Structures are given as structure tokens and as C-alpha cells.
Amino acid sequence: MNHASRSTDLLNSADPRRALELTTTRRQLFGKAALGLGTAAMAGLWGRDLLGGAASEPSEGLHHAARAKHVIYLFMSGGPSHHDLWDYKPKLKEMAGEQLPDHVRDGQRLTGMSANQSNGLPLAPSKYNFTKRENNDRGVWVSDLLPHTAEVVDELCVIHSTFTEAINHDPAITYIQTGSQVPGRPSLGAWLSYGLGSMNENLPHYVVMHARTNYAEQSLFNRLWGTGFMPAEHQGMLLRSSGDPVLYLSNPAGVSRQDRRAQLDALAALDEAQHEQFADPEVLSRIRQHEMAYRMQTSVPELMDLSAETQEVFDLYGDDAKTPGTFAACCLNARRLVERGVRNVQIFHRGWDAHGNLPAEHESQCKDIDQGCAALIKDLKRSGLLDDTLVVWGGEFGRTAYCQGGYRPENYGRDHHPRCFTTWMAGGGIKPGITYGRTDEFGYNLADDEGNPLTPQPSRRRGLVARCISTIECHDPAHCLASIIDA
């Protein structure tokens, strides 16, 4: 049956408006999509009623059985030091202050910041103690900077072998959020919104929060939660901690909710009159969006109102969570968002770029995030949401084993280090309590099981999600995924 005759059948059906809507939807879908749509994804997406907008199950029409329904991405902007948090290297203590051996660097280009240091590249062990914590695998070393997170390592998959090719923040963070070092592509959240839609008709698909920090650098960019070439509706919505939580959410002074209701009723009547005359389905779409906005005017304040949470919850997250805009508050909001069906939540925490003065800065940073991270995992787990929610933690690159600037055991800095760093994932079908991958004894290169340095061979088949969240070194992608995903 060709396109034309099917359309005619529908046009002649009992409800011409409905028929036209169906036809137009399909055509507009093909017309508006910047890319060709995979039929499998489309079947799942458009299975829902045009006007009813029932939420779709994530596995409908997809290639694989999905485990995660939500993602919470805790992004540590600036590049946290794996040496001081997750990747314990006693070798550095042995060789404290000595030059990084040439064979370890193996000719890798250095940044302009460390290439010409008068003191060369002195190795800098972490000043912090590491403890080996038990998990469901061979245990994992965690530094004293993360006491709370250390308690939940049996839920985490700690990945030591994350790496990237970008050396500086802008390309590195753009790469990890959009899959390309060059701006212009949609963000991960936009892809998820486009591919999987929303589970909640009253809240946006994709929410972004910025957590407070004492070290407000490096800059962030709209494109990190942007849509690139895709329609603007997939853009991440900022949930702000001061003023209106969502831009333009509140009615202006002198306009009540009842006024807005009366206005929207009048608007719908005008739009319907237009629709009857012009039969443009965009009008109906606009009416729906006005109604969603009206619902958001109550659903968002309800979301942000933490008074319903018990003191026990604040004990879990820390009292910080009572202050809007802190990382802990963002984590609590993230749990609430996921509870309400929001698919993709990202929290950006700036300030990890410790070129100098690392101990003071990282101590402050960890104090910001540690309890919140652990609380989020525990909270999701006890609410039964952890199985459906993929939680990801990490930055855009790691930090060097050598010191940037003058080295002293109690104070040092580290430069950018893309070749290896640590991230962790939890929930959403990830095997709990394991570690994956390792680095060499200097924490400088990826390493095989014997500790011999490996050159990263990025898999060409890695999917966008893997590319965006972390680039995991693995010779055998199937083995890698099998290792970290709980079948």
C-alpha cells in the first residue's frame, strides 16, 4: 500500500481531524527529523496516543531490553584527581619528588603549563591516606577525602580505565557531553529525550542543575545540555536555585493562577477557532504545551518544596541539603525528579581544576559532594529506584601524577591528564560492587592485568552513551559490557 492511498483512506475515515492529525504526524516526523529515524526506536516513541500522551515504556520498540529508565549524571567539571580520590599508587610515595621516568610518558605531549617547568616533572604522591574497602569483587581503594562514598562502594562500579583524547576543558567537556570535541552536536540528554521521550507529562524530560562551589571555574556552556541540530524541545531545562526555578515559571505580579486559567481558556478558544479554519495541527500542539506549562506552575514548586522530606532525609544528605543550590540539595532534587519520572538529570559541580593548591581545593570540593553522592545512592536504593536509575560520576579528564609548580608533600598541584582517570557508575543494571580496568603503577597509563601500560584502542563500535559517559578501554567491547552490566 503506497503512502498516498493510505493517507486517503485515513482522510476519508470517520473523524477527518483525527485522520489529518495522524497523517500529518507521520509526515511531519519524517520532514522534521534531522536524521533518518530507526524504525525500531520510532515504533516505541510514537506508539502513544497523539492527544493522550501516555508515557511510553523504555523497552518498547528498542533493540535491546533496557535496564535503566533514568540517568543521573554527577559531572565534576574541571577534572578531579584520581590520584587523590580513587587510584591508589604507592609507587608515587616511593618516588616522591623524583622525575617522572621518560618511558612512562613515552613522548606524550605536555600542556603548555607543565612543558617548561624549571623543576621538570616531579612525582607527587597523594597526601591523603587510602583505605581498601571491601566490595563484591577484589576491593577498592578510597582516599580519606571520600568517607561517605567509601561506605557505598558495594553499589558502585569504579572504572579506573576511563580515558579521553582531549587535553583541555572546553573540548574535553564538549566531547564527554556531546560526543564530539567540536561544538554543534546534541548533548547526551537531548539524545535521550529525542529517543525515549518523557515519562511525566508535567515535568520536562531533561533537567540540569548547577551546584554551588567555592571554586567557580572552569566555565560551562549552553551546548553541554543543548540540542545541536535537533529541535529545541530536547534542550536541558535548567532548574535554578534562586529566583524562578524554571525560567519564567511565575506569573507576573498582579496575575493570579485563576487569571492565568481564564487567559488559557480564552487562548485555547481562539486557537481552536484558528484550527477549524486552517486545520494546522501545530495549533493543537501549542494548546497542549500551554497546558503543560500551566501544570508545571504547580508541579515544579511542589518538586522544589522540600518541607515534605523528613529530618532523617536531611541527616542522610547532610544539612547542606536544606540550602538551595548546594550539591546535596541538587542530589535530593535529583532523587525527587527521578521519583516523578524525569528521565535525565545532570548536576554540574565546578571547581575540580586543581593546577595548584590541590589539597585545599579538593578538600573543599569533596566536602561539597561526598555526603550527597553517598546519600543519593542509599536513597535511591531504599526507594527501589536504584535498579532503574543509572548514576554516573566523573569529570572530563584526570590529573597528572607529577606536580605542576613547586612540589611539597603537603601542597601540590596537578595538570590535566587525559590518558587515564577514574569514574564510577551505579544502578541501572550496572554490576554493583566491582572495579573495572586498571592503570599502571604511576597512575599515568592504562594497564593490562599484569600492570603493563596499554595504549588505548578506542572501540569503533562504542555507542554514543558509552562515548559520552566514559570511554572505557577494552580490547573486547562485548567483554567490557558483560563485565560491568548485571545480566
Place this chain on the structure above:
Amino acid sequence: MELTLARQRCSSIVPQPTLVARGFPIRVQLACYGGWRIRSSGRRPCVARCSRRSVAGPGCSQNRLGLASWLTSAENPLVTRVLINSLWQRTFGHGLVRTPEDFGLQGDQPTHPELLDWLAVDLRESGWDMKRMLRQMVTSRVFKQESRRREELDDPENRLYARGPRYRMDAEMLRDIGLWAGDLLDPHMGGEGVKPYQPDGMWIALAHPASNTKRYERDHGSLLYRRSLYVYWKRTSPHPMMTIFDAPDRESSCVRRTRTNTALQSLALFNETQRVEIARAVAQKLLLESDDDHERLDRLYQSLACRLPTDRERGICLQLLTQMRERYEQAPGDAEALVSAGDAPRAESLPVQELAAWTQLATVVLASDVGLMVY
């Protein structure tokens, strides 16, 4: 002699482009990997290998001038076709080639190739007169058609142009039309970018501490009402009233915008400070220019839609007006609060409750199709 002196005087005021200033072929040194110290041997200007054979023949030098001559020659249809397609897209909502970002064999074929070519030749022969071409398009029979969908035709995307265009205005147009309707628009051309109202803290949340665009200081006076073309554009944090309405962030080229309908747009149309100000200015204008509600409604629809309201639209508007009048009679404080939004001067002679009621109505009409669409 006089001519030489005059020319020298000119050159000292107006910078001469390199191609014109130098009469001899220049040699360029290539900086290897961008390093300023490491230079390769000199190269002569040349066009890309793929164009070399085309940019050949008399009068075509193997340099940018030659390339420019070839691109604009009568034998080369590409530039004119692309320009026509772009202009057609702006006028009709869709180009004759619907994939301007892939203009060529990899994209859509033109729906009307003969028309495209005819217009392309016409543009060139008129002396590349874009204004004339635009006038030609908007005075054409095609453009003047009604945009009601024709149920008897299976052409929902209007590829056959059996009806007139109908599309939502770009972000910039939307703001400009609103300002114009309220007699707020400052038509002054040129000059510095301007900063309209913006929610607090948007820039500082993202900025580097050393950034000189850390803090957003909004403008005052007539600068608030200049055309949106002049809105200051920080690409990593563009003005939300632009991006919410599908303006691209300009970090990469965009030749075709999406046109979306989102809840954020709804919130923006009703709650954003300048939209409220615009509604108040429109209401003010209507109240000052006429005493009669019906006449006021007529003027509103005439200015936004170039037509009178239908009876149905009139009924809906008057009903809302009645509701709002009652509402603000009972709460003059709320009326005062509403009409105080924005810096634009308020006509003190108008009763506050009446102004508030009409502001509410104007907001609704501006958020309906007549305020949003070209149709």
C-alpha cells in the same frame, strides 16, 4: 597628478583590500602546525584543486578574485540558486530545496526546479537586487493565497504551494513585531549590541571568574527596545528569549531553524518581563486611540493580522475582557502591580484597572496565532 593625490588621500582613509592594493602576485609562507617560528617555503595563491579547472579561462586568475569571479559568473548557477532558496525559505517557511544544509545531490531535490532556475537567473540579471526579489516574492500570487489547508489535496507539507505559507515567526521577528505593535520599537540602525531584561544570575552561573562577560547588566531606555538583531550574543549563554524560540546559539552554522512548540515558550510568552511590557504598551495604545471596545479589538487585529476579528474571536475576547475588568475592579493593587512591569512609560490618564484588563487580553491575543505566525 591630481587624480593620484586624490587616490592616495582615499587610500589613507579607506583601507584597501589586499587584492586591490597589490598589483603583483604575493608569496605566502605556510606556518607548519600553526607554529609562527616554523615556516615552509613560499606558496603562491591558488584555488582548491577541485575548482581549478572551472576557475580557468580568460579573466580568471588562480586566486580569490578568480574564485569570486567564477562563483558569480553567468555559467555558474550555484550561488544564485542558494540565495534564491534562502530568500524563498524566509518568505514561504520552506525552501524550494527543503534541505538548505545539504544543497545538492545529497539533499532534497527542488520541488520546482524550473522556478528555482528562473528566479536565479532573474536575480542575477536584475543586478543581484535582493530587495527587488523579495518584493517579487511577497507580491506573487503564490504568496497571496490563503493558508487554509485544503482537505481535498494530499499535500500536508504544502510542497505544491496550493496554499499560502503559514509558519511561526523566528525568535527575533516575534520580539520585533511585539515591540512594533506596542509602539515601543526603536528603529535606529547600527551601533552596539543591546541587553534586554534577563533573569538574574544566568551568566555568572556559567562564567569563568576572570571572564569579562561574567555579569549581565541590562540596558535602560530606548536600548531595551531595539531590534532583536542587536541583542548581545554570548554564544555559551545566549539570551533565553532567543533560544527558547529556536534561535540557534551560533556556535555552528544553522541555515534552517527548527520550529518547536514547548512549555517554556508558553511560560515565556505569558510571564517574561518584556512580553508583559509589550502587552501593556499595546493595551495602552488601544485605550488611548479609541473609546469603543469593538473598535479597539478591530485595531488590535488589524495591526497584528491585517484583518478584522471574526465574530467568534470578538466574542471570546470580550468575554475575557469582562472577566478581567471585574477581577481588577475588586483588586486595584493587583492591577497596579501588573501595569508596573517593565520600564516603558505608562499613560497616567488611564484607569489602572482598565489598563490591567486590556493588558491581560493583549497578552492572550499576542500569544495566539495572530501574534506568533506568518500566515
